[in-house]
Amino acid sequence: MSREQKQLLLEIMQYSFALVETNLYLDTHPYDERALKLHNSYSQKYNELLSLYEAKYGPLRYTQMSGCPWAYINDPWPWEIDFDVI
Amino acid sequence: MWIYEKKLQYPVRVYSTNPALAQMIIEQFGGADGELSAGIRYLTQRWTMPTNQAKAILTDIGTEELAHWEIIGTIVWKLVKDATIDQIKGTPFEAHYVNHGKSPYPHDASGVPWTAAFINSKGDPIADLHENMAAEQKARATYEWLINVSDDPGVIDALRFLREREIVHFQRFGEALRIVQEELDRKKYY
Ligand SMILES: [Fe+2]
Numbered sequence: 058m059s060r061e062q063k064q065l066l067l068e069i070m071q072y073s074f075a076l077v078e079t080n081l082y083l084d085t086h087p088y089d090e091r092a093l094k095l096h097n098s099y100s101q102k103y104n105e106l107l108s109l110y111e112a113k114y115g116p117l118r119y120t121q122m123s124g125c126p127w128a129y130i131n132d133p134w135p136w137e138i139d140f141d142v143i
Numbered sequence: 144m145w146i147y148e149k150k151l152q153y154p155v156r157v158y159s160t161n162p163a164l165a166q167m168i169i170e171q172f173g174g175a176d177g178e179l180s181a182g183i184r185y186l187t188q189r190w191t192m193p194t195n196q197a198k199a200i201l202t203d204i205g206t207e208e209l210a211h212w213e214i215i216g217t218i219v220w221k222l223v224k225d226a227t228i229d230q231i232k233g234t235p236f237e238a239h240y241v242n243h244g245k246s247p248y249p250h251d252a253s254g255v256p257w258t259a260a261f262i263n264s265k266g267d268p269i270a271d272l273h274e275n276m277a278a279e280q281k282a283r284a285t286y287e288w289l290i291n292v293s294d295d296p297g298v299i300d301a302l303r304f305l306r307e308r309e310i311v312h313f314q315r316f317g318e319a320l321r322i323v324q325e326e327l328d329r330k331k332y333y
Contacts, residue, residue, distance in 0.1 A: 070150055077152070077207055081311065084199040085318035117149040129149070136217040140154035141297060 058133055063140075065110050069117075072103040145206070152210040153304050156297030157221035162236035165222035166252060167292055169239070171305070172215045173249025173257035176281040178305075182208035184262035184278065188271045194326050197268060197319045204312050211305055216247040218301055269327070272320040279313035 058066075079096035086092060111121050115128025123129060171177040185205030192198045223236065223245045231240050238254060249257035265271050286306035293299050 066150060067154060070152070070154065073148070073150070074152060077203075078311070080203055081200065081207075081315050084203060085196050085315055085322065087196070118146055120146060135149060135151045135213070136155075136220055138151075138154075141156040141158060 058138060062110075062114055063138070065106065065113075066138075067140075069103065069106050069110055072099055072106060075099045076103055151214055151217060152207070153214055153301060155214055155217045155221065155301050157218060157295060158297045159222070159295045160225045160230060161222050161295060162226050162231045162240075163234040164293060164295065164298065165219045166235040166239055167289060168215060168218050168222070168298070168302075169247060169250065170252040170285060170289065171282070172212065172219060172247050174251035174255075174285070175261040176278060176285050177249075177251070177257075178208050178212035178215055178282075179249050179257055180261045181278060181282060182206075182212060183259070184264070185275065187262070187264045188275075191264075191266045191271075192268050192323070194319075194323055196322045197272070200315050200319045204315065207308070207312075211308065214301060214305065218298055219247045220245070222295075222298070268323050269320070272316055272323060275316045276313055276320070279309045279316065283309040283313070 076096065076099050079092055079099060082092050083089065083096060107117065111117060115131050116123050117129075119129055121129075173179055182205050185201045185208065189198055189201045189205070192201060223231075226236075226245070231237055235252075239248065239250075242248070251257075263271075263274055265274070283306055286302050286309065290299055290302050290306070293302060
Protein backbone atom coordinates (compact mmCIF):
# COMPACT_ATOMS: atom_id res chain seq x y z
CA MET A 58 0.00 0.00 0.00
CA SER A 59 1.54 3.29 -1.11
CA ARG A 60 2.04 6.20 1.25
CA GLU A 61 -0.52 8.18 -0.72
CA GLN A 62 -3.15 5.43 -0.50
CA LYS A 63 -2.56 5.00 3.22
CA GLN A 64 -2.89 8.74 3.84
CA LEU A 65 -6.19 8.88 2.00
CA LEU A 66 -7.47 5.79 3.85
CA LEU A 67 -6.49 7.36 7.19
CA GLU A 68 -8.36 10.53 6.28
CA ILE A 69 -11.45 8.46 5.39
CA MET A 70 -11.12 6.60 8.71
CA GLN A 71 -11.06 9.93 10.56
CA TYR A 72 -14.23 11.21 8.91
CA SER A 73 -15.86 7.82 9.33
CA PHE A 74 -15.14 7.89 13.05
CA ALA A 75 -16.43 11.47 13.37
CA LEU A 76 -19.67 10.20 11.79
CA VAL A 77 -19.88 7.37 14.34
CA GLU A 78 -19.74 10.00 17.08
CA THR A 79 -22.29 12.39 15.55
CA ASN A 80 -24.56 9.43 14.76
CA LEU A 81 -24.62 8.14 18.36
CA TYR A 82 -25.13 11.65 19.71
CA LEU A 83 -27.96 12.36 17.28
CA ASP A 84 -29.68 9.07 18.16
CA THR A 85 -30.46 10.51 21.60
CA HIS A 86 -30.49 14.22 20.57
CA PRO A 87 -32.37 14.16 17.25
CA TYR A 88 -33.30 17.87 17.44
CA ASP A 89 -29.78 19.22 18.03
CA GLU A 90 -29.27 21.47 15.00
CA ARG A 91 -25.62 22.19 15.73
CA ALA A 92 -24.80 18.47 15.84
CA LEU A 93 -26.83 17.88 12.67
CA LYS A 94 -24.89 20.58 10.85
CA LEU A 95 -21.63 18.97 11.93
CA HIS A 96 -22.89 15.53 10.91
CA ASN A 97 -23.96 16.74 7.47
CA SER A 98 -20.65 18.45 6.78
CA TYR A 99 -18.68 15.32 7.83
CA SER A 100 -21.00 13.22 5.71
CA GLN A 101 -20.35 15.31 2.62
CA LYS A 102 -16.56 15.21 3.09
CA TYR A 103 -16.65 11.47 3.86
CA ASN A 104 -18.57 10.62 0.72
CA GLU A 105 -16.28 12.78 -1.44
CA LEU A 106 -13.13 11.11 -0.10
CA LEU A 107 -14.68 7.66 -0.34
CA SER A 108 -15.59 8.15 -4.00
CA LEU A 109 -12.07 9.43 -4.71
CA TYR A 110 -10.48 6.45 -2.93
CA GLU A 111 -12.72 3.81 -4.51
CA ALA A 112 -12.19 5.20 -8.02
CA LYS A 113 -8.43 5.01 -7.52
CA TYR A 114 -7.92 1.87 -5.43
CA GLY A 115 -11.10 -0.20 -5.69
CA PRO A 116 -14.20 -0.68 -3.55
CA LEU A 117 -14.15 -0.54 0.24
CA ARG A 118 -17.77 -1.74 0.06
CA TYR A 119 -19.15 -4.48 -2.19
CA THR A 120 -21.97 -2.17 -3.27
CA GLN A 121 -19.52 -0.05 -5.30
CA MET A 122 -18.42 -0.44 -8.93
CA SER A 123 -15.13 -2.01 -9.97
CA GLY A 124 -13.09 -2.58 -13.12
CA CYS A 125 -12.03 -6.12 -14.08
CA PRO A 126 -10.81 -7.98 -12.06
CA TRP A 127 -13.02 -7.35 -9.00
CA ALA A 128 -10.78 -5.01 -6.99
CA TYR A 129 -12.64 -5.38 -3.67
CA ILE A 130 -10.55 -8.46 -2.86
CA ASN A 131 -7.21 -6.67 -3.27
CA ASP A 132 -4.80 -6.68 -0.38
CA PRO A 133 -4.08 -5.38 2.12
CA TRP A 134 -7.10 -6.30 4.21
CA PRO A 135 -7.68 -4.02 7.23
CA TRP A 136 -5.79 -6.21 9.72
CA GLU A 137 -2.78 -6.42 7.40
CA ILE A 138 -2.04 -2.71 7.11
CA ASP A 139 1.10 -1.41 8.83
CA PHE A 140 -0.08 1.91 10.20
CA ASP A 141 3.22 2.39 12.07
CA VAL A 142 5.03 3.07 8.79
CA ILE A 143 3.39 5.94 6.92
CA MET B 144 -28.75 -5.81 7.39
CA TRP B 145 -25.08 -4.98 7.53
CA ILE B 146 -22.55 -3.85 4.95
CA TYR B 147 -18.87 -4.45 5.56
CA GLU B 148 -16.53 -1.50 5.08
CA LYS B 149 -13.03 -2.67 4.33
CA LYS B 150 -11.27 -0.59 6.98
CA LEU B 151 -10.67 -0.55 10.73
CA GLN B 152 -12.40 1.99 12.94
CA TYR B 153 -9.01 2.94 14.42
CA PRO B 154 -5.51 2.45 12.95
CA VAL B 155 -3.93 -0.38 14.95
CA ARG B 156 -0.19 0.01 15.49
CA VAL B 157 1.74 -2.82 17.15
CA TYR B 158 5.50 -2.50 17.58
CA SER B 159 6.38 -5.81 19.23
CA THR B 160 5.85 -9.57 19.10
CA ASN B 161 4.36 -10.62 22.42
CA PRO B 162 2.24 -13.81 22.62
CA ALA B 163 1.77 -13.46 26.40
CA LEU B 164 0.19 -10.02 25.95
CA ALA B 165 -1.92 -11.33 23.06
CA GLN B 166 -3.42 -13.92 25.40
CA MET B 167 -4.41 -11.16 27.85
CA ILE B 168 -5.88 -8.90 25.13
CA ILE B 169 -8.03 -11.84 23.96
CA GLU B 170 -10.11 -11.23 27.11
CA GLN B 171 -11.84 -8.49 25.10
CA PHE B 172 -12.28 -10.77 22.05
CA GLY B 173 -14.29 -13.50 23.79
CA GLY B 174 -14.53 -12.65 27.50
CA ALA B 175 -17.72 -11.88 29.45
CA ASP B 176 -17.27 -8.09 29.20
CA GLY B 177 -15.58 -8.16 25.80
CA GLU B 178 -16.56 -6.69 22.45
CA LEU B 179 -18.32 -9.80 21.12
CA SER B 180 -20.55 -9.94 24.20
CA ALA B 181 -21.29 -6.22 23.84
CA GLY B 182 -22.20 -6.44 20.16
CA ILE B 183 -24.44 -9.50 20.48
CA ARG B 184 -26.06 -8.16 23.66
CA TYR B 185 -27.11 -4.81 22.17
CA LEU B 186 -28.15 -6.12 18.77
CA THR B 187 -30.25 -8.84 20.43
CA GLN B 188 -32.08 -6.42 22.73
CA ARG B 189 -33.41 -4.23 19.90
CA TRP B 190 -36.71 -6.01 19.24
CA THR B 191 -38.33 -5.06 22.53
CA MET B 192 -37.16 -1.43 22.78
CA PRO B 193 -40.15 0.96 22.96
CA THR B 194 -38.69 4.20 21.52
CA ASN B 195 -36.96 5.09 18.27
CA GLN B 196 -34.02 6.64 20.12
CA ALA B 197 -33.40 3.39 22.01
CA LYS B 198 -33.80 1.22 18.89
CA ALA B 199 -31.27 3.42 17.09
CA ILE B 200 -28.72 3.55 19.91
CA LEU B 201 -28.74 -0.25 20.34
CA THR B 202 -28.35 -0.75 16.60
CA ASP B 203 -25.50 1.71 16.24
CA ILE B 204 -23.56 0.92 19.42
CA GLY B 205 -24.01 -2.81 18.72
CA THR B 206 -22.57 -2.28 15.27
CA GLU B 207 -19.67 -0.23 16.62
CA GLU B 208 -18.85 -3.05 19.07
CA LEU B 209 -18.34 -5.41 16.11
CA ALA B 210 -15.83 -2.90 14.72
CA HIS B 211 -14.08 -2.99 18.11
CA TRP B 212 -14.07 -6.80 18.02
CA GLU B 213 -12.22 -6.49 14.70
CA ILE B 214 -9.70 -4.08 16.29
CA ILE B 215 -9.06 -6.51 19.17
CA GLY B 216 -8.59 -9.43 16.76
CA THR B 217 -6.14 -7.28 14.81
CA ILE B 218 -4.10 -6.41 17.93
CA VAL B 219 -3.95 -10.11 18.87
CA TRP B 220 -2.94 -11.11 15.34
CA LYS B 221 -0.20 -8.48 15.10
CA LEU B 222 1.23 -9.53 18.47
CA VAL B 223 1.58 -13.20 17.41
CA LYS B 224 1.94 -13.27 13.62
CA ASP B 225 5.78 -13.17 13.64
CA ALA B 226 6.25 -15.23 16.82
CA THR B 227 8.57 -18.23 16.67
CA ILE B 228 7.75 -21.45 18.52
CA ASP B 229 10.41 -20.54 21.09
CA GLN B 230 8.69 -17.20 21.67
CA ILE B 231 5.36 -19.00 22.23
CA LYS B 232 6.60 -21.89 24.41
CA GLY B 233 6.19 -21.29 28.12
CA THR B 234 3.89 -18.27 27.66
CA PRO B 235 0.16 -18.19 28.51
CA PHE B 236 -0.46 -18.26 24.73
CA GLU B 237 0.96 -21.79 24.38
CA ALA B 238 -2.32 -23.52 25.32
CA HIS B 239 -4.18 -21.32 22.83
CA TYR B 240 -1.61 -22.14 20.14
CA VAL B 241 -2.00 -25.93 20.40
CA ASN B 242 -5.74 -25.62 19.72
CA HIS B 243 -6.03 -22.58 17.42
CA GLY B 244 -2.57 -21.87 16.05
CA LYS B 245 -2.20 -18.14 15.62
CA SER B 246 -5.88 -17.50 14.93
CA PRO B 247 -7.76 -15.42 17.46
CA TYR B 248 -10.58 -17.38 19.09
CA PRO B 249 -13.45 -16.04 21.19
CA HIS B 250 -12.45 -17.15 24.64
CA ASP B 251 -11.30 -15.12 27.64
CA ALA B 252 -7.71 -14.66 28.86
CA SER B 253 -7.87 -17.90 30.85
CA GLY B 254 -9.34 -19.90 27.95
CA VAL B 255 -13.04 -20.02 28.90
CA PRO B 256 -14.95 -20.05 25.58
CA TRP B 257 -17.48 -17.34 24.75
CA THR B 258 -21.04 -18.27 25.65
CA ALA B 259 -24.42 -16.57 25.28
CA ALA B 260 -24.69 -16.92 29.06
CA PHE B 261 -22.34 -13.90 29.24
CA ILE B 262 -25.18 -11.65 28.06
CA ASN B 263 -28.87 -11.16 28.64
CA SER B 264 -31.86 -9.81 26.79
CA LYS B 265 -34.59 -9.51 29.36
CA GLY B 266 -37.42 -8.24 27.16
CA ASP B 267 -37.68 -5.33 29.60
CA PRO B 268 -36.14 -2.08 28.37
CA ILE B 269 -35.37 -0.70 31.84
CA ALA B 270 -33.59 -3.89 32.91
CA ASP B 271 -31.74 -4.15 29.59
CA LEU B 272 -30.50 -0.55 29.54
CA HIS B 273 -29.26 -0.89 33.12
CA GLU B 274 -27.42 -4.08 32.14
CA ASN B 275 -25.83 -2.20 29.25
CA MET B 276 -24.65 0.68 31.41
CA ALA B 277 -23.04 -1.79 33.83
CA ALA B 278 -21.50 -3.69 30.90
CA GLU B 279 -19.87 -0.49 29.60
CA GLN B 280 -18.33 0.24 33.00
CA LYS B 281 -17.05 -3.34 33.29
CA ALA B 282 -15.49 -3.09 29.82
CA ARG B 283 -13.89 0.24 30.80
CA ALA B 284 -12.40 -1.40 33.91
CA THR B 285 -11.08 -4.35 31.85
CA TYR B 286 -9.37 -1.91 29.47
CA GLU B 287 -7.70 -0.22 32.44
CA TRP B 288 -6.34 -3.56 33.73
CA LEU B 289 -5.17 -4.41 30.21
CA ILE B 290 -3.41 -1.03 29.86
CA ASN B 291 -1.67 -1.73 33.19
CA VAL B 292 -0.18 -5.01 31.89
CA SER B 293 0.72 -3.70 28.39
CA ASP B 294 4.16 -2.38 27.46
CA ASP B 295 3.76 -1.81 23.71
CA PRO B 296 2.98 1.89 23.04
CA GLY B 297 0.89 1.03 19.97
CA VAL B 298 -1.22 -1.49 21.89
CA ILE B 299 -1.67 0.99 24.75
CA ASP B 300 -2.78 3.67 22.28
CA ALA B 301 -5.48 1.39 20.78
CA LEU B 302 -6.63 0.23 24.25
CA ARG B 303 -6.98 3.86 25.37
CA PHE B 304 -9.14 4.59 22.33
CA LEU B 305 -11.37 1.60 23.12
CA ARG B 306 -11.60 2.60 26.79
CA GLU B 307 -12.82 6.06 25.77
CA ARG B 308 -15.52 4.51 23.60
CA GLU B 309 -16.94 2.62 26.61
CA ILE B 310 -17.33 5.95 28.42
CA VAL B 311 -19.20 7.46 25.45
CA HIS B 312 -21.42 4.36 25.18
CA PHE B 313 -22.23 4.55 28.91
CA GLN B 314 -23.29 8.18 28.44
CA ARG B 315 -25.52 7.38 25.43
CA PHE B 316 -27.18 4.41 27.19
CA GLY B 317 -27.87 6.68 30.17
CA GLU B 318 -29.63 9.15 27.86
CA ALA B 319 -31.60 6.32 26.21
CA LEU B 320 -32.65 5.07 29.66
CA ARG B 321 -33.97 8.54 30.60
CA ILE B 322 -35.87 8.81 27.29
CA VAL B 323 -37.43 5.35 27.73
CA GLN B 324 -38.29 6.04 31.36
CA GLU B 325 -40.08 9.29 30.38
CA GLU B 326 -41.99 7.48 27.64
CA LEU B 327 -43.12 4.75 30.04
CA ASP B 328 -44.15 7.33 32.68
CA ARG B 329 -46.12 9.30 30.09
CA LYS B 330 -48.01 6.15 29.04
CA LYS B 331 -48.79 5.32 32.65
CA TYR B 332 -50.15 8.82 33.30
CA TYR B 333 -52.60 9.03 30.40
FE1 LIG C 1 -19.04 -0.29 24.31
